[in-house]
């Protein structure tokens with residue numbers, strides 16, 4: 001045995017001694033253990049068993065899988081947000097992770113384009129009827145991303161947003177979040193079943209999170225950075241890009257997909273969201289005006305949120321996506 005190997009064994013012996021374990025016992029265990037396999041490491045069999053269509057329409061599996069893929073990206077986004085919020089404010093760490101988050105959202109909005117052709121319309125409009133009242137609206141990770149990214153006031157229903165400031169009671173702010181308005185019946189303003197069921201399941205958890213995140217969200221974190229990091233051009237650019245990808249491009253892709261499938265000559269009962277919103281009013285980003293980092297945008301950008309030049313940028317991103325697909 002060479003000296004390098006001996007040194008490594010000594011290191012290991014010390015490592016295990018520190019936690020009260022004898023190296024010989026650990027080595028015996030190693031001797032017994034099987035080599036790791038790809039499928040075990042990734043829990044692949046369990047993962048691939050998680051797509052369970054409710055109908056016999058073949059394209060339903062696309063719908064389920066693409067939602068699951070999106071939820072996994074949401075998980076990665078939350079992971080990065082936590083890595084920022086729980087670490088000391090250091091420029092390189094913040095930059096690296098915000099870029100990752102923006103890139104995840106970019107991948108989501110560009111891949112959403114595939115959903116424009118991703119499912120056979122006839123099939124989609126049939127199998128989706130079995131999903132009522134379930135809706136992507138009930139994605140709790142999406143709500144957690146919002147709560148951890150900005151101060152809760154920035155998520156209030158847009159027409160009411162100016163009524164609130166940092167002294168307003170959290171309960172009032174929470175009760176007036178934009179998504180609590182979106183999912184209401186048009187005829188009488190009553191909450192839809194989709195919203196009620198979501199609130200029953202998650203309101204307590206989300207409210208507690210909102211309370212815990214009052215001074216622990218990305219926008220608060222940014223505002224309390226030292227002046228040199230706060231004014232750093234790269235940091236500002238990366239946060240703006242995150243805002244753009246998350247609150248303009250992803251919602252625009254989503255809206256575009258909904259418009260493709262719902263603009264069909266079918267009765268409204270078939271071509272409306274399973275959650276029951278007025279989707280033409282609810283999904284476009286210019287209607288909700290959600291901006292995580294509002295002070296990083298100028299007055300004109302605020303006014304044109306989700307429209308004008310932002311819409312053009314989105315179109316360019318989409319065109320670039322389709323051009324690159326066509327090359328191969």
Ligand code: HEM
Pocket residue numbers: 066067070071115135136137138139142179254257258261272273274275276277278279282283
């Ligand atoms: C054909 C594909 C899709 C269509 C037609 C569609 C349609 C809709 C509609 C109409 C709504 C408004 C709520 C409702 O009335 O149900 C909604 C909300 C939502 N959907 Fe989708 N959706 C699609 C795919 C997805 C995917 C793949 C995800 C990924 C998780 C997703 C996540 C969401 C989220 C998070 C909301 C709430 C947005 C917000 O509150 O701002 N959707 N969707």
